[in-house]
Amino acid sequence: MRTIKKYPNRRLYDTEVSRYITVSDLRQLIVDGEEFGVVDVASGDDITRSVLLQIINEQENGGQPLFTTEILTNLIRFYGGTTQKMFTDYLDRSLSLFVEQQQAYQDRFAEFLGQSSVGVMSEMAKRNLEVWQDAQKNFLRSTGFTSDDSGTSSKPSGKAGKKPTKE
Structure with a gap:
């Protein structure tokens, strides 16, 4: 797993490529499927979750947000409640299933194009x-x-197919 160091000056350092990177670069690593952990250099703490939340916050504030205000409000309500763990498991399974379905769809599409x-x-x-x-x-x-199955058509039987007569 790739290690990213976060320095007190808020700069991020990618130890794998030996250079400073931005939060946008981290987002691209996620999109590319790279696994990484972020360590605070001063404390040695794993701050990966905080950095991921920062990426989500930046994405939500720019362009089209993924989460509506209602979704965010409902998420906050689950914190500390008796169903927090159950909800976390539900979200995890739901997202995993969604990702699997998306991958299967992309595979079928690639097969079709092939x-x-x-x-x-x-x-x-x-x-x-x-x-x-x-x-x-x-x-x-x-x-x-x-x-009929041969593709030929016929007029309906009965009065609907007859011409009106004068009486």
Whole structure:
């Protein structure tokens, strides 16, 4: 695991690349999937959580926030309550499941893009044709016309299909 040292002057030092980094650089490490810990040089304390909260705070204050005021208010209400541990476990499992689903989706999308372009276009055309045929059948049914599996349609039976006569 990568070690980041935080000095009293608030500067962050990445020991792996031997250079000072910014909070934005830390955010990028997170996005890239790098694991790290942040140690306060003066006290030797692990301050990773505080730095992560700082990153969240900066993200929330710039651009579009992830958390609404209502979500933040509800999160605060769980602190110190009897359900704090249960809520923490629930959030952890929910986020883990969400990340797994996102990864599976990205894998399927990458697999789809990896097919030959002719195969992809063929498959897309086939799916579009099926969707169009289904839409056409549904439209014909809703207007009183019937559509058999061969794609031919016929006028409805009964008075609805006859021309009005003068009496």
